[in-house]
Amino acid sequence: MAEELNPFKIAQQQLDEAAKIMKLDKQALAILREPAEVLTVNLPVRMSNGTTKTFTGFRVHYNTARGPAKGGIRFHPQENLDTVRALSAWMTWKCSLANIPFGGGKGGIICDPKQLNDFELENLTRAYVRAIYKFMGPAIDIVAPDVYTTPQTMAWIIDEYSKIAGQNEFGAATGKPLEVWGSEGRSDATAAGGLYVLRESAKFKKMNLKTASIAIQGVGNVGGYAFELAKKIVGSKVVAVSDSEGAIYNKKGLDYNKVMDAKKKKGTVQSYGDAEKLTNDQLLELNVDVLIPAALENQITGQNADKIKAKIVLELANGPVTPEADKILAEKKILDMPDFLVNSGGVTVSYFEWLQNISGYYWEADEVYKRLDKIITRSFNDVIAKQQEYAKQGQTINIRMAAYIIAVDRVAKAMKLRGWY
Ligand code: NAD
Numbered sequence: 101m102a103e104e105l106n107p108f109k110i111a112q113q114q115l116d117e118a119a120k121i122m123k124l125d126k127q128a129l130a131i132l133r134e135p136a137e138v139l140t141v142n143l144p145v146r147m148s149n150g151t152t153k154t155f156t157g158f159r160v161h162y163n164t165a166r167g168p169a170k171g172g173i174r175f176h177p178q179e180n181l182d183t184v185r186a187l188s189a190w191m192t193w194k195c196s197l198a199n200i201p202f203g204g205g206k207g208g209i210i211c212d213p214k215q216l217n218d219f220e221l222e223n224l225t226r227a228y229v230r231a232i233y234k235f236m237g238p239a240i241d242i243v244a245p246d247v248y249t250t251p252q253t254m255a256w257i258i259d260e261y262s263k264i265a266g267q268n269e270f271g272a273a274t275g276k277p278l279e280v281w282g283s284e285g286r287s288d289a290t291a292a293g294g295l296y297v298l299r300e301s302a303k304f305k306k307m308n309l310k311t312a313s314i315a316i317q318g319v320g321n322v323g324g325y326a327f328e329l330a331k332k333i334v335g336s337k338v339v340a341v342s343d344s345e346g347a348i349y350n351k352k353g354l355d356y357n358k359v360m361d362a363k364k365k366k367g368t369v370q371s372y373g374d375a376e377k378l379t380n381d382q383l384l385e386l387n388v389d390v391l392i393p394a395a396l397e398n399q400i401t402g403q404n405a406d407k408i409k410a411k412i413v414l415e416l417a418n419g420p421v422t423p424e425a426d427k428i429l430a431e432k433k434i435l436d437m438p439d440f441l442v443n444s445g446g447v448t449v450s451y452f453e454w455l456q457n458i459s460g461y462y463w464e465a466d467e468v469y470k471r472l473d474k475i476i477t478r479s480f481n482d483v484i485a486k487q488q489e490y491a492k493q494g495q496t497i498n499i500r501m502a503a504y505i506i507a508v509d510r511v512a513k514a515m516k517l518r519g520w521y
Pocket residue numbers: 245246247248249290317318319320321322323342343344345380394395396397416417418419443444446447
């Protein structure tokens with residue numbers, strides 16, 4: 101039978117597996133298998149040539165038992181409701197595992213942002229806010245950047261939202277530029293948090309990161325910062341990176357500034373001269389210590405998992421490893437650190453940003469990183485403790501399941517206390 105690659109079916113499959121292990125109440129499971137609310141919107145947008153083009157957008161509130169929905173917005177030509185539903189479920193588990201007071205949500209617009217100019221992107225973003233206005237806001241659903249959306253997108257969002265609300269509402273979106281009250285440390289928070297998880301994972305595996313090599317798939321927002329910060333936070337060299345055009349590899353290490361300069365000038369890392377050119381598949385299969393998928397979902401599957409040679413897979417992207425691949429990596433004793441722990445740094449600093457916006461008091465960068473490190477390390481320790489708790493009862497569960505059990509249990513308890521079942 102062909103492997104299931106529908107992200108929402110995968111999210112449900114993972115939840116079902118966790119529910120079985122933790123013996124979750126059936127009524128709670130029935131609520132948690134589906135999103136609470138799904139909105140599809142039609143967006144007429146004025147283009148720069150004077151014509152009007154219509155786009156489709158989505159916003160999903162998966163679960164709000166622990167707080168307002170929270171999640172990013174993607175602009176992508178292949179965006180679809182199943183991806184958004186899956187990502188909104190993973191946001192629910194991510195916020196719960198980090199133990200921050202948010203539920204899960206996600207949004208997206210089917211479009212090719214590379215084919216739109218700034219005028220059209222701004223019009224599209226503002227149309228989206230007008231369409232979902234009643235469905236979002238600082239106490240309802242707080243949006244954030246994700247694939248192909250940026251701090252500038254967030255600035256347009258809070259501006260349109262504030263205009264409709266008749267007052268400034270900086271807390272309606274996070275990941276904003278500092279000038280409109282973004283948070284210090286938000287831009288690189290997802291990558292920094294992931295590298296804190298890598299630091300803790302290496303301690304756990306008794307592995308020396310100072311001599312380790314890293315390959316990063318996708319040097320966009322998140323992967324780009326991981327590339328920049330790897331040496332500083334964990335002391336390892338990055339030997340391979342990629343973007344949608346392909347990969348490059350140099351076993352002596354790649355210089356961040358030089359590679360990113362080449363990408364800026366010619367649009368792809370492959371234009372960098374001092375490295376071997378590889379395909380994205382070859383990057384995944386390199387003989388490195390740490391592999392960081394930081395692009396899109398379904399990259400390590402039943403097809404290629406047995407070719408992975410890294411000792412640690414650090415899932416900085418959402419959903420990069422399929423359930424079939426999960427099992428193969430476990431058999432190969434590769435430590436696969438799950439997405440909703442690894443990339444929770446972004447939403448954690450988004451929480452700090454929202455807190456700063458609603459209180460009007462702003463923190464310095466040091467404070468942000470210190471608090472982020474504390475929360476990530478706590479989540480890591482919680483997950484390892486949960487895995488050991490099951491091991492003591494004679495049951496082996498992987499790190500993803502340990503993380504799921506903690507996250508789902510917190511949401512289920514909140515629903516129960518609120519009388520949802
Ligand atoms: P982005 O658009 O900035 O970057 C994505 C990168 O992946 C780009 O460089 C693109 O060229 C590359 N890419 C696309 N397809 C590829 C392929 N097949 N092979 C190799 N590279 C490919 O997006 P982002 O915000 O960095 O998000 C990346 C991942 O991280 C997504 O899964 C996203 O959901 C997740 N994430 C993002 C954040 C955040 O704060 N931005 C937080 C948590 C998780």
